[in-house]
Amino acid sequence: MALSYLLFAVLGMNLTSLMIIVIYGLMMLGHRMAFSNTLAESLKMETGALRADATAICQTSQQLAGSLGTTILASIIAAGQKQNNTSYVLATAQGSQAAFWFTLVISLIILVSYFRMFKAENGKTAL
Numbered sequence: 001m002a003l004s005y006l007l008f009a010v011l012g013m014n015l016t017s018l019m020i021i022v023i024y025g026l027m028m029l030g031h032r033m034a035f036s037n038t039l040a041e042s043l044k045m046e047t048g049a050l051r052a053d054a055t056a057i058c059q060t061s062q063q064l065a066g067s068l069g070t071t072i073l074a075s076i077i078a079a080g081q082k083q084n085n086t087s088y089v090l091a092t093a094q095g096s097q098a099a100f101w102f103t104l105v106i107s108l109i110i111l112v113s114y115f116r117m118f119k120a121e122n123g124k125t126a127l
Helices: 002-014 017-044 048-083 088-121
Strands: none
Touching (some): 002 088, 017 048
16 A cells, blocks of 8 residues: 555656556555454454454444545645645645655554564564
């Protein structure tokens, strides 16, 4: 995911339709891998009858995070649109580019968190 956000941020003003499709596919692959691992790690903590409830909580949390992320990114794009004295299309593209830089930072924080979590799980270090 981090790689796809970097590509979107760097190439954002010069993307073709094919580039968008390929980079978006890479982003979705990373998203599925991250969510599946997070769900599996979360379910290790719960056994028995509450496992279905834990799955529902994880999926609900993902929906909530998606809604929150959409709101934050829309706000970043809107702020970019208002700060520029250029065309609306260019301002939207620049705001979108800023939003991808933001998601890159968040994805790098998540990536570091994953590394720390798996190291702690293997007993190599504490969180």
